[in-house]
Amino acid sequence: METAILENVSKSFGRTVALRPTSLVLRPGVVGLLGPNGAGKTTMLRLLATALPPSSGRIVVAGHEVTTSHADRIEARRRLGYLPQEVVFPRGMTAFGFLDYVAVLKEWRDTEARHGEVRRVLGLVQLGDRGARKVSALSGGQRRRLTIAQAMIGAPDLLILDEPTTGLDPEQRASLRGLLSGLVGTVLIATHQTEDVSTLCDRVLVIEDGTISFDGTVPELLTTAAGRVHAGPAASRGAITTWKTGTGQIRSVGGQPHPDAVPVEPSVEDAYLLLRGQASTTEGVPS
Amino acid sequence: MTWHVNTQVWEAYAAGGLDPATAASVDAHVVSCPTCREAARGHVEPVTLEVVWTTVSDRIGRPVLPLWLRPLRGLGVPDDDLVVLSTASLLLPWAMAVGSALACAMLAGLMPTYQETTFLLLAPLIPVLAVVAAYDSTDPFREVSVPTPYSKMRLALLRTVAALVVAVPAAMAIGLLIPGLEPLAFRWLLPALGLTLAALLLLTWLTAEVAGGAVCVAWLVAVATVGRTYEVDVLATAAAQAGFAVAAAVLAAVFLIRTSTLRLLGGDL
Numbered sequence A: 001m002e003t004a005i006l007e008n009v010s011k012s013f014g015r016t017v018a019l020r021p022t023s024l025v026l027r028p029g030v031v032g033l034l035g036p037n038g039a040g041k042t043t044m045l046r047l048l049a050t051a052l053p054p055s056s057g058r059i060v061v062a063g064h065e066v067t068t069s070h071a072d073r074i075e076a077r078r079r080l081g082y083l084p085q086e087v088v089f090p091r092g093m094t095a096f097g098f099l100d101y102v103a104v105l106k107e108w109r110d111t112e113a114r115h116g117e118v119r120r121v122l123g124l125v126q127l128g129d130r131g132a133r134k135v136s137a138l139s140g141g142q143r144r145r146l147t148i149a150q151a152m153i154g155a156p157d158l159l160i161l162d163e164p165t166t167g168l169d170p171e172q173r174a175s176l177r178g179l180l181s182g183l184v185g186t187v188l189i190a191t192h193q194t195e196d197v198s199t200l201c202d203r204v205l206v207i208e209d210g211t212i213s214f215d216g217t218v219p220e221l222l223t224t225a226a227g228r229v230h231a232g233p234a235a236s237r238g239a240i241t242t243w244k245t246g247t248g249q250i251r252s253v254g255g256q257p258h259p260d261a262v263p264v265e266p267s268v269e270d271a272y273l274l275l276r277g278q279a280s281t282t283e284g285v286p287s
Numbered sequence B: 001m002t003w004h005v006n007t008q009v010w011e012a013y014a015a016g017g018l019d020p021a022t023a024a025s026v027d028a029h030v031v032s033c034p035t036c037r038e039a040a041r042g043h044v045e046p047v048t049l050e051v052v053w054t055t056v057s058d059r060i061g062r063p064v065l066p067l068w069l070r071p072l073r074g075l076g077v078p079d080d081d082l083v084v085l086s087t088a089s090l091l092l093p094w095a096m097a098v099g100s101a102l103a104c105a106m107l108a109g110l111m112p113t114y115q116e117t118t119f120l121l122l123a124p125l126i127p128v129l130a131v132v133a134a135y136d137s138t139d140p141f142r143e144v145s146v147p148t149p150y151s152k153m154r155l156a157l158l159r160t161v162a163a164l165v166v167a168v169p170a171a172m173a174i175g176l177l178i179p180g181l182e183p184l185a186f187r188w189l190l191p192a193l194g195l196t197l198a199a200l201l202l203l204t205w206l207t208a209e210v211a212g213g214a215v216c217v218a219w220l221v222a223v224a225t226v227g228r229t230y231e232v233d234v235l236a237t238a239a240a241q242a243g244f245a246v247a248a249a250v251l252a253a254v255f256l257i258r259t260s261t262l263r264l265l266g267g268d269l
Helices: A041-048 A070-077 A095-105 A111-124 A140-152 A170-181 A194-200 A218-223 A268-282 B007-014 B020-032 B034-041 B046-061 B067-074 B079-087 B091-110 B112-122 B125-134 B152-177 B189-202 B208-229 B232-236 B238-264
Strands: A004-013 A016-026 A029-034 A056-061 A080-083 A158-162 A186-191 A203-208 A211-216 A229-232 A241-244 A250-253
Touching: A004 A041, A016 A041, A016 A056, A016 A211, A029 A041, A029 A194, A041 A056, A041 A158, A041 A186, A080 A140, A095 A111, A095 A140, A095 B079, A111 A140, A111 B046, A111 B079, A140 A158, A140 A170, A170 A194, A186 A194, A194 A268, A203 A218, A203 A268, A211 A218, A218 A268, A250 A268, B007 B020, B020 B034, B067 B079, B079 B152, B091 B112, B091 B125, B091 B152, B112 B125, B112 B208, B112 B232, B125 B152, B125 B189, B125 B208, B152 B189, B189 B208, B189 B238, B208 B232, B232 B238
Parallel strands: A029 A186, A029 A203, A080 A158, A158 A186
Antiparallel strands: A004 A016, A004 A056, A203 A211, A229 A250, A241 A250
16 A cells, blocks of 8 residues: 655756656655755655645555545644654744644644544653643653654654654664554664664665665665675775774775775665765766 | 540531531641641542542633623623634734834824724734734644644634734724714725734635735825826715625625535635
């Protein structure tokens, strides 16, 4: 069952192309979206969240075509939750008040049921005892968890999270991973944390310059880097990146390895950097 | 602390079997005795504690409705609309309304000869500025609210009402309080209604700043043009007021058609 479909979807802002014609199908599971700043991650997420109309193409969310019909778009919005990269809170608002407002926007009309749902999502992000606190009195990590909670109101089929782990400490990140991995629907996460992708995601998308350059599982992504990461007494020639490890060895990603270097198991970050490196070395090469 | 509540008294207290005087004594003692507060846990069912905690935390957690909205609850305004109104960031539109009303009063005071002209020129723009400032492009939650099913038109109109709650009395106060303006105190309302509707209509195409700017400039140009031929007081005559009423009705109709057409076209209202 497809949760979301993008068919030849593109988005331009004036002369700037943010997303080139892209086709994609999302099914239940956790999908990680990796890419550098300005690659088009947020644009893709906002398009799927119906926060932005596409310049061309067709988008279907939870069986509803959002690109043409207002009624279908409203229906799709009932089935999705969206965490923007940044949320600005008005002064004086409490955590409970913020979620209560978002729950109203998500059509929770009955006050008792709405308050029950607010308490449920506050509990999910471990803020059950912080409801009465002013948002301004919460820490950065608590505020981030609060914004994640608003996306979870109503247990949506499609949860779209733009950098959810930013500002969270390792314990909170681990807790959030536990929470997201237990969800039934589709979760799409744009992140810079390759660790989140390797521990959480069933599928990885790498986006670069408005184009998806990789679409596969984490093991498939790691396969692309097999035999291309080495540790040795000196850096590989032409390596994308190198650093000295705690054992005194030089770890090199890509490049021509030193004769005494040995291949080591690549991480998702290595594979991602290699993909990025490939893209940058092929840029401008005529096809 | 010279005494502590014993097991027998605790059991009677938990079962509600103590006489009122002894129960009150236990209540007062527990407030100041950590040992007895701790001991109390052992005599109350965990389920009861959970229920009490949920009730207390719910009562504490529930947002308190601002004073100005409480009468509306009594008038039957739905609770979800009150939540939207209480959350709307109205500081900017209200500040805009009061600020522009004060500016209007100051200008009218500075130019006694043109007092009426200044008032008729500026007062209708006070609600326009407040409504534009309340519109969703200035909403800090815009990114969160757009991908929700709640009607954006309803959201915009609720904010409009909230902005007008301050803007209309502010403009009216000038007309009633500044000597010499009393005859015009209500004559700015129909032009203001038309201009506000025009701004709302333009907001379906333009950004809040551009729509507000366009309406203000158009009004100032129109009044200046009228002023070349007639006294500006002509705007307060019955014929002009009837013209404003017709214009407001036409703009309201166009606004309704435009918003329903936008829906048919897949617009975001």
